[in-house]
Amino acid sequence: MNYIGGNWEKGLGATYASINPRNETILWEGNYASKDQIKSAIDCASKAHSKWSSLSFKERLEIIKNFYNLLEKNAQTVSEIIALETGKVGHDAESEVSAARAKLKNVLDAYENRTGVKKNVANIMETSLTHHSLGVVCVIGPFNFPLHLPNGQITPGLLAGNTVIFKPSESTPLISEYMMMLWEEAGIPKGVINLLHGKKWVVQNLVKHSKIKGIFFTGGYDAGRSIHASVSGEIDKLVALELGGINPIVVWNTNKIKQVKNIILESAFISTGQRCTCARKLILPKNKYGKKILDSIKKELDDPSTMNHFLGPLISNEARLKVISQQKKLKKIGARIIKESKLPKGKGFFITPGLIDSTNLKERFDEEIFGPILQVHFVGSFSEAIDEANNTKFGLAASLISDSRSLFDQFHSSINSGLVNFNATTTGASGALPFGGVGKSGNYRPAGFYAADFCAWPKSSVLKKL
Numbered sequence: 001m002n003y004i005g006g007n008w009e010k011g012l013g014a015t016y017a018s019i020n021p022r023n024e025t026i027l028w029e030g031n032y033a034s035k036d037q038i039k040s041a042i043d044c045a046s047k048a049h050s051k052w053s054s055l056s057f058k059e060r061l062e063i064i065k066n067f068y069n070l071l072e073k074n075a076q077t078v079s080e081i082i083a084l085e086t087g088k089v090g091h092d093a094e095s096e097v098s099a100a101r102a103k104l105k106n107v108l109d110a111y112e113n114r115t116g117v118k119k120n121v122a123n124i125m126e127t128s129l130t131h132h133s134l135g136v137v138c139v140i141g142p143f144n145f146p147l148h149l150p151n152g153q154i155t156p157g158l159l160a161g162n163t164v165i166f167k168p169s170e171s172t173p174l175i176s177e178y179m180m181m182l183w184e185e186a187g188i189p190k191g192v193i194n195l196l197h198g199k200k201w202v203v204q205n206l207v208k209h210s211k212i213k214g215i216f217f218t219g220g221y222d223a224g225r226s227i228h229a230s231v232s233g234e235i236d237k238l239v240a241l242e243l244g245g246i247n248p249i250v251v252w253n254t255n256k257i258k259q260v261k262n263i264i265l266e267s268a269f270i271s272t273g274q275r276c277t278c279a280r281k282l283i284l285p286k287n288k289y290g291k292k293i294l295d296s297i298k299k300e301l302d303d304p305s306t307m308n309h310f311l312g313p314l315i316s317n318e319a320r321l322k323v324i325s326q327q328k329k330l331k332k333i334g335a336r337i338i339k340e341s342k343l344p345k346g347k348g349f350f351i352t353p354g355l356i357d358s359t360n361l362k363e364r365f366d367e368e369i370f371g372p373i374l375q376v377h378f379v380g381s382f383s384e385a386i387d388e389a390n391n392t393k394f395g396l397a398a399s400l401i402s403d404s405r406s407l408f409d410q411f412h413s414s415i416n417s418g419l420v421n422f423n424a425t426t427t428g429a430s431g432a433l434p435f436g437g438v439g440k441s442g443n444y445r446p447a448g449f450y451a452a453d454f455c456a457w458p459k460s461s462v463l464k465k466l
Helices: 035-054 057-073 075-086 090-101 103-114 148-159 173-185 200-207 221-230 257-273 288-301 317-332 382-389 405-414 449-455
Strands: 002-004 007-009 015-019 026-031 118-121 125-133 136-140 163-167 193-195 212-218 238-242 247-251 279-285 336-339 354-357 373-379 397-401 419-422 456-464
Touching: 002 035, 002 173, 026 075, 026 173, 035 125, 035 136, 035 163, 035 193, 035 200, 057 075, 057 090, 057 103, 057 148, 057 173, 075 090, 075 173, 090 103, 090 148, 103 148, 103 449, 136 148, 136 200, 148 163, 148 173, 148 212, 148 449, 163 200, 173 193, 200 212, 200 221, 212 221, 212 449, 221 238, 238 449, 247 257, 247 382, 257 279, 257 288, 257 373, 257 397, 279 288, 279 382, 288 336, 288 354, 288 373, 317 354, 317 373, 373 382, 382 405, 397 405, 405 419, 449 456
Parallel strands: 136 163, 136 212, 163 193, 212 238, 247 279, 247 397, 279 373, 354 373, 397 419
Antiparallel strands: 002 007, 002 193, 015 026, 118 125, 125 456, 336 354
């Protein structure tokens, strides 16, 4: 069901279903929104904006707190729905809910630090800085974090006084509807938040509408580029894109094989490799330690007691066929398959982990493989490692594992990524920091702590006495 102007409405568009990736059973059936329903949702959000934005910060916050209290109360149900709909292993779904529950404090800190009201009184004049809502914004969410990532934009958006139209991934309609039920129970006024189901054409109709003033998208590069191109001439629309990455993890100047192995495995294979920050490239020294590290990784890939902690199915059969196709492409251009990723027999969209030596490719491969495949590159020097890490048009996350802090200082200053970690996974991120990338990974509108920046616009004033 779509949620428009405080009412639940059956979609008038095409029928579709949410499929359990573990056993291919139908979890949910419904319809996409129609063009008229898209217009209705935008009109409802536009009408609700004036009253919502005129509420005091405290009044808006009270309703938002109600939502987070309900999320806390229903955490077990929410994590179960996420696990069912995305195929995540239990602890992975639970960690998403925990991250979402912790979001409010960071959003409040960011609002106070980055936006809000600021005044300075001097002898002859006063300066004032206030921040104001954009209007109607649309949040276009991903399947891999269907609760945490959208709410990381919905919450600061609402707090700043915007009204929201949420278009979730078509793979996760069930959790998005449950989320709307919690917002409704929290007392959100009619029209302030709306839910529309749909695919690309729904997004295109949304983002092109003249009343949409903010577009917050999380997903793949091609979809993000398409959205950006659709509104490229409309300078009054703020577009924030959080896209993918070909994220390198470099190991240098350490012989702590066990610690290194654990960081690599989690970086590459958590959530079955379906995180935008998952490590895609492992860069190792061309020496005995590099070989030992590779051997330790290879051994763990055959151990179910290790890999079952990270691996479930991919989100769809289409997704896993794409991963296999990309593996074949790598092999064709000279990659050496160390451990081949395969499709097991039986129900579910499962895929085995893969390990590929891409050191001697005949041509550059710069595609994000959104699944459990890790490419390995052997290099002869640390400067070569940095060059290989930067050998991509993406720039989201990178990590160095080393005993040398001075090497990290060099790494940090040289790597073209928005998230650069030391002796931590590429997937490790703090809610108290901005989250975003450069190049094909985003458009310099980081989310996380800096999401407050793209949810409001500043108004500066100088005040003097006559």
